[in-house]
Amino acid sequence: MRFTKMHGIGNDYIYIDCMESMPDRLPELAREMSDRHMGVGGDGIVLICPSEIADFRMRMFNSDGSEARMCGNASRCIAKYVHDHNLSHNNPINLETLSGIKVLSLNMAGDNVKSVTVDMGEPSLNKDDIPVVNDDGERCMIEKSVVTPYGEYNVTAVSMGNPHGVIFVDNLEDIPFENLGPYMENHPIWRDRANIEFAQVLSSGVIKMRVWERGTGETLACGTGACATLVASAITGRTGRMATLKLRGGDLDIEWMADGHVMMTGAATEVFQGVYRRQC
Numbered sequence: 001m002r003f004t005k006m007h008g009i010g011n012d013y014i015y016i017d018c019m020e021s022m023p024d025r026l027p028e029l030a031r032e033m034s035d036r037h038m039g040v041g042g043d044g045i046v047l048i049c050p051s052e053i054a055d056f057r058m059r060m061f062n063s064d065g066s067e068a069r070m071c072g073n074a075s076r077c078i079a080k081y082v083h084d085h086n087l088s089h090n091n092p093i094n095l096e097t098l099s100g101i102k103v104l105s106l107n108m109a110g111d112n113v114k115s116v117t118v119d120m121g122e123p124s125l126n127k128d129d130i131p132v133v134n135d136d137g138e139r140c141m142i143e144k145s146v147v148t149p150y151g152e153y154n155v156t157a158v159s160m161g162n163p164h165g166v167i168f169v170d171n172l173e174d175i176p177f178e179n180l181g182p183y184m185e186n187h188p189i190w191r192d193r194a195n196i197e198f199a200q201v202l203s204s205g206v207i208k209m210r211v212w213e214r215g216t217g218e219t220l221a222c223g224t225g226a227c228a229t230l231v232a233s234a235i236t237g238r239t240g241r242m243a244t245l246k247l248r249g250g251d252l253d254i255e256w257m258a259d260g261h262v263m264m265t266g267a268a269t270e271v272f273q274g275v276y277r278r279q280c
């Protein structure tokens with residue numbers, strides 16, 4: 001099976017061109033290929049598929065085999081992949097995902113893709129959309145206190161097509177990240193687990209963050225997570241609607257436009273190509 005390893009500021013996935021044929025047993029394949037010792041190694045797998053309603057369709061599986069509804073970093077990488085591998089020279093490119101069609105714009109430097117801007121659509125704070133278990137009758141969950149074995153934290157729930165819990169802290173160095181991340185991912189407030197972002201506001205236009213992703217664990221970056229964090233920061237008055245999000249693997253520029261759409265701009269990188277012998 002041919003594959004291409006790519007990353008969006010360190011969020012690394014194994015990309016499989018499924019324009020002609022589709023592998024079977026995808027959760028098993030994702031677990032096997034993502035294994036950093038026994039497989040190719042990655043945060044999961046991404047399938048580039050034909051679409052009847054857009055230029056391409058993305059399917060994305062986390063390294064634990066769960067399928068995600070949206071992935072910001074993978075959508076940027078797909079834009080670069082289809083351009084560089086001559087599958088399309090459209091710009092913008094329409095990408096079908098489980099959370100709707102996303103519009104990907106290539107920012108070119110000559111013939112090279114310098115960065116990609118993704119129209120991530122509108123965020124939702126509605127608990128039913130995330131989904132959050134609604135035990136208090138409130139429509140949204142903004143800075144709700146959650147008591148954990150590792151201390152009390154205020155959580156804001158945001159959907160970017162997938163579920164996020166954003167927690168602002170004074171200093172990222174001071175949190176018990178490895179314990180708190182999985183605890184919060186699996187907390188019973190979420191109906192289907194959630195991606196957890198820990199964020200420290202450095203200035204009105206700069207936020208530093210670390211991500212614990214649902215189904216993968218810590219990743220060096222999360223595009224949807226960066227967008228959710230900017231939205232949570234803006235609605236709680238910590239920053240304006242535009243900021244640079246500094247993740248462990250690099251920076252993303254995020255803007256929450258007046259029309260409600262969130263625009264994300266960042267790099268996409270191809271690392272290597274290979275042929276994989278399937279074990280499962």
Ligand SMILES: N[C@@H](CCC[C@H](N)C(=O)O)C(=O)O
Nearest residue numbers: 068071072073162222223224
């Ligand atoms: N890394 C991603 C998000 C991947 C999916 C997520 N773990 C989920 O289960 O929702 C991104 O860049 O957005």
